[in-house]
Amino acid sequence: MIREDLISALHRAAAACGAAAPDDLALDVPRQREHGDWSSNLAMRVAKEAGRNPRELATELVGALEAMDLAHVERIELAGPGFINFHLAPTWVHDVVRDVVERGAGYGAGADLAGRRINLEFVSANPTGPLHAGGGRWIAAGDAIANLLAIRGAEVSREYYLNDTGNQLNLLKASLAARYRGEPLPDDGYVGDYVVELARELRDAHGGDLADDDLCELGLQRIIDGIRSDLERIGVQFDTWFSERTLHERGDVAAVLTLLREGGETYEHEGAEWLRTEQHGDTRDRVLVRSDGTTTYLCNDLAYHRDKFARGFTHLINIWGSDHHGQVKSLQAGVEAVTGQVDEPEIILGQLVRLVRGGEEVRLSKRAGNVVTLADILDEVDGDVARMTFLLQSLDTKQTFDLDVVTSQAMDNPVYYVQMAHARIASIARKATDAGVDRRPIAEVDLGPLRHAREVETLRKLAVFPDVVADAAAERAPHKIAHWALEFSGLFHGFYHDCRVLGEDDDVTQARLWFNEACRIGLANALAVLGVSAPETMVRLDDAGDDADGDRGAASPAPSGVRE
RNA sequence: GCCCUCGUAGCUCAGGGGAUAGAGCAUCGGCCUCCGGAGCCGUGUGCGCAGGUUCGAAUCCUGCCGAGGGCGCCA
Numbered sequence: 001m002i003r004e005d006l007i008s009a010l011h012r013a014a015a016a017c018g019a020a021a022p023d024d025l026a027l028d029v030p031r032q033r034e035h036g037d038w039s040s041n042l043a044m045r046v047a048k049e050a051g052r053n054p055r056e057l058a059t060e061l062v063g064a065l066e067a068m069d070l071a072h073v074e075r076i077e078l079a080g081p082g083f084i085n086f087h088l089a090p091t092w093v094h095d096v097v098r099d100v101v102e103r104g105a106g107y108g109a110g111a112d113l114a115g116r117r118i119n120l121e122f123v124s125a126n127p128t129g130p131l132h133a134g135g136g137r138w139i140a141a142g143d144a145i146a147n148l149l150a151i152r153g154a155e156v157s158r159e160y161y162l163n164d165t166g167n168q169l170n171l172l173k174a175s176l177a178a179r180y181r182g183e184p185l186p187d188d189g190y191v192g193d194y195v196v197e198l199a200r201e202l203r204d205a206h207g208g209d210l211a212d213d214d215l216c217e218l219g220l221q222r223i224i225d226g227i228r229s230d231l232e233r234i235g236v237q238f239d240t241w242f243s244e245r246t247l248h249e250r251g252d253v254a255a256v257l258t259l260l261r262e263g264g265e266t267y268e269h270e271g272a273e274w275l276r277t278e279q280h281g282d283t284r285d286r287v288l289v290r291s292d293g294t295t296t297y298l299c300n301d302l303a304y305h306r307d308k309f310a311r312g313f314t315h316l317i318n319i320w321g322s323d324h325h326g327q328v329k330s331l332q333a334g335v336e337a338v339t340g341q342v343d344e345p346e347i348i349l350g351q352l353v354r355l356v357r358g359g360e361e362v363r364l365s366k367r368a369g370n371v372v373t374l375a376d377i378l379d380e381v382d383g384d385v386a387r388m389t390f391l392l393q394s395l396d397t398k399q400t401f402d403l404d405v406v407t408s409q410a411m412d413n414p415v416y417y418v419q420m421a422h423a424r425i426a427s428i429a430r431k432a433t434d435a436g437v438d439r440r441p442i443a444e445v446d447l448g449p450l451r452h453a454r455e456v457e458t459l460r461k462l463a464v465f466p467d468v469v470a471d472a473a474a475e476r477a478p479h480k481i482a483h484w485a486l487e488f489s490g491l492f493h494g495f496y497h498d499c500r501v502l503g504e505d506d507d508v509t510q511a512r513l514w515f516n517e518a519c520r521i522g523l524a525n526a527l528a529v530l531g532v533s534a535p536e537t538m539v540r541l542d543d544a545g546d547d548a549d550g551d552r553g554a555a556s557p558a559p560s561g562v563r564e
Numbered sequence: 565g566c567c568c569u570c571g572u573a574g575c576u577c578a579g580g581g582g583a584u585a586g587a588g589c590a591u592c593g594g595c596c597u598c599c600g601g602a603g604c605c606g607u608g609u610g611c612g613c614a615g616g617u618u619c620g621a622a623u624c625c626u627g628c629c630g631a632g633g634g635c636g637c638c639a
Contacts, residue, residue, distance in 0.1 A: 032583070041582060044619070054619070080583050081619060126639075168639065272637050283567080283635085290637040297639055325568055326634045351569070352633080392588095393577065397570070398632065405576090405589095414588075416602050424600070431599045483578060487587075497595095497604040516599095538602070 001099055002072060002092050003027060003038070003463070010042050010084075013064035017057065019050045029464060036077065036085030037092070037460070043082040054082030093459035094447035100462060100518040101442055108469040108525045114153035119308050120146050121345075122319035123231075124161040127223050128172040129194055131230045131374040134321075134353035137399060139374075140390035140531065141350060142319050143236045144478035147529045152473045157239045157313070161304065164220060165244050166297070173216035180208075180215055192371055198222060230374050234383040235531060242307075244300060252303040253295055256338055257288065260302075265337045275299075280333035298327075302334045309339050316345035317476075325349050348476050351398035353390075358404065372403070380407040384532045388415035391482045391530055414486055419535050421489035421496075422527065425520040426536040428501050432513060435502060439513045449511040454495035459515070461488050462522045469529070478530065485526040492519055 007027050014021035021042055030039040043058035050057065058078045065076050065084070072092035077085045100107045122142030125135055142158065150156045163169070175189035179199035185191060198219050202210065206218065231238070247253050257273075260266050265276050271291035275298075278285050288299040308316050320328075328347045335344050355362040355372055362372055377386055380403075389406050392414060393399045406413065432439070439445075450459070465484065472480040501512040527534040 026582090028582085030583075031585080035583065039583090044582080047619085083583070163639075166639080270637085274637095287637045292637080294637090296637070321633090322569060323633055324639085327639090328568090349569075354632090397577075400576070402576085412589075412602085417588090420600085420602055424603090428599050435599090479578080483587085487578095490587085493603055494605095496599080497601095500599065502599050538600080 001463075002088070002095060003467070005070060006038055006040075006086060009065055009068055009070055010040055010061075012068070013061045014042060014046065016064045017060045019046045019052070019057065021046065029460070030083075030085065035079060035083065036075075037088040038086045040084045040086075041082070042084060047082065058082040058084055090451045090456055091448070093456055093463065094450060096459045096463045097447055097450070097514055097518045098442060100521050101514060104521055105525060105528075107521055108466045108529075109151045109153070110466065110470055111153040112470065113149055113473070116149075116154040116315055117313045118149055118154045118156050118315045118317060119159055119311075119313040120149070120156055120317045120319070121159045121161055124163070124318075125227070126163050126168045127220055127227065128168050128190060129192055129223060129371075130226050133355055133372040133374050133377050133401065133403075136234065136374050136377065136386055137350060137353050137390045137395075138319050138321070139231065139234055139236055140387040141348075141395055141478055143531045144387075144391055144481070144529060145317075145319070145348070145473075145476050147531065148469065148473040148476075148478060148481070151469060151529060158237070159240045159242055159308075160238045162224065162241055162243045164224075165248065166300075169216070169220070172219065173212055176202075176215055176219045177212045180210070226375075230378065233378045234374070234386060242304070244304070247300055247303045247307070252307060253300055256303040256306055257295070257299065260288070260337060263337070275334055275337060277330055277333035277337065280336040282329045282333040286330050286334070298330055298334060301331060302338050305331070305335050305345060306338050308345075309341065317348060318345045319348045319350060322349045322351050348395065350395035353399045353401050356400055356402045356404075362403070377403070377406070381413075384415050384419070385413050387530065387532055388413065388418070388482065391478050392486075394477060394479045414482075415532060416538070417493075418485045418489045418523070418527065419533070420538055421492045422520065422523050422534045423536060423538045424496055425492070425516055425523065428516050429513070429520070430536075431502055432509075437502065437509060437513070439517070440510055442514050445510045445514055446507060447511045447514065449505075449508045450515055452495075452499055454491070454498050455512075455515055458488070458491040458495050458519065461491050462518060465522050465526065472529075481526055481529050485523065485530065488519075488523060488526070492523070 007025055010025055010027070011021045022045060025040065025042060026045070027038050027040050030036060043061055044054045046052075047054035047057050055078065061084055062076050062078050065073075072088045072095070073086055074089045075087040077087065079085050103109070120142060122145075123131070123135060123138050125131055131139075146156045146158050171186070171188065172190060172195075174186045175191075175195050176199055177183075178185050178189065179196050180203060201222065202215060202218055206214075210218070257266075260275060265279075266273050266288060267276070268274075272287045273289035274285045275288045276285055286298055287296050288302075289295055305316060325347075328349070331345070331347075332343060336342055357372075374386075385406065389401065390399070450456070461484075465488075468480055468484045472478060495515075499512065501509055501516055503509075504512070524534045
């Protein structure tokens with residue numbers, strides 16, 4: 001591919017000029033088209049340490065590059081303070097088509113994470129109630145990040161940690177028992193309607209004589225089933241559901257305590273047992289065993305993370321809401337004390353979702369009826385819409401999830417813009433087949449006719465997809481894929497508007513059929529990373545009302561507006 | 565008080581050392597004998613403020629202002 005060729009050429013040119021090019025040599029697509037197809041700041045990067053004037057060095061580099069007679073390169077210019085700009089013949093994008101088609105579903109894949117066994121823990125909401133709407137962000141992001149890591153070669157395991165013991169669960173038990181027996185809720189009890197409903201369901205199914213423990217177990221199971229159901233609806237499959245109880249039952253918690261005590265990492269103070277986390281970078285020491293003898297969340301979590309390493313993972317990643325950022329140092333310090341592993345687990349912090357309905361923020365009030373669950377959202381929009389909405393924004397930005405916009409105006413949702421592009425691509429291929437126009441083997445097809453500005457621009461964007469994937473994976477930033485998909489779809493819609501595939505001269509049709517196929521691959525791969533379906537057809541807006549259950553096939557996302 | 569994250573167009577957000585800062589929505593105005601108009605094209609006095617580092621800062625550093633979050637033997 002052209003990018004690798006140019007980078008390689010730059011390295012050779014640098015060597016020829018007596019300068020060493022850095023490993024992370026920048027080769028970018030300039031914002032201004034006049035600045036060429038690709039641009040490098042190599043001269044400016046190395047001028048200082050080489051003791052050279054940037055423009056002078058760049059002149060020399062350009063000379064060396066010109067002497068290489070590089071494929072597709074029409075002109076190399078020195079510009080501005082020392083940029084080296086490559087102007088390519090439009091033919092370079094033809095190689096992009098061939099490359100994409102050849103790689104197929106593997107286009108965008110890489111091996112930079114090969115050999116890594118990564119455990120990605122996300123969601124992990126306490127099983128004391130249904131998943132909150134805001135939790136959808138962690139679900140969508142976690143699944144997409146897992147896909148990103150996998151596509152770059154890592155072996156990724158998605159894990160859900162069930163905190164099925166401890167204070168929160170006791171509180172659930174007390175709350176459930178109170179509702180079940182019609183007694184007043186305990187202080188700080190769970191006031192949500194779901195507890196009332198749960199109590200009623202359990203009474204209906206098992207009568208009114210359940211003991212508190214049984215009540216709690218049955219309720220817990222129902223809540224977990226509900227969480228699983230929500231995750232299924234949004235299309236996320238976890239590899240492992242890890243129960244905190246097993247840590248206690250197997251003696252893992254006791255074992256980690258013994259380990260730490262033997263290592264001299266703990267001490268007694270005011271009746272509690274503390275871990276010297278400050279020695280490992282925390283702001284202060286933390287309690288492992290309370291004065292009542294119970295272990296803290298941190299203590300249990302250390303046993304948990306020790307277990308993850310014991311299962312053979314080489315790297316651990318947790319996705320947390322930013323409201324937990326205060327625990328990052330403590331956990332990492334503790335894990336270092338337990339395992340010796342530094343900077344583990346990696347914590348991806350995401351800003352919380354701000355829910356807005358009717359122009360007003362839906363506060364996470366403890367008052368019943370004010371909690372918006374993920375299931376509520378999925379009742380109104382399909383999983384693709386929810387996912388795309390969550391994924392469009394950087395995890396660093398607190399997200400405003402406007403329920404009115406996402407639900408009642410679902411037609412404007414960017415996900416349909418992207419899916420429509422994919423459906424159009426599929427439609428063109430279908431029409432070609434119906435018309436008896438067969439796509440000849442790409443090796444026999446001259447892609448020369450692909451020189452329309454729409455085609456070239458679309459292929460330029462397609463060409464950077466692997467770079468975007470690599471960057472998104474390294475940054476744990478799935479929104480970059482969402483934005484690429486959006487931009488790419490826009491370019492394809494532009495092509496579709498201005499260019500026709502069928503009904504043109506045969507050589508044009510053949511070239512464009514392959515262009516179309518390359519676009520399909522790129523878009524499908526991007527959607528696969530996002531976990532959003534790539535439909536062959538869309539349900540027509542004007543058909544949706546009276547024929548929502550038509551024969552369009554399961555792949556067709558039903559516009560949410562169909563439902564009242 | 566200390567710590568973390570974030571302040572970019574009317575709104576929601578990209579861009580996070582490179583050359584003239586972008587998109588969607590909204591506004592206003594164009595485009596349908598056409599592979600599906602859920603489309604295309606045009607329309608923009610914006611990087612919170614002040615210093616600093618650099619050949620170059622929206623981007624990195626410091627301070628201030630503003631928003632959110634965190635500072636438990638809760639999770």
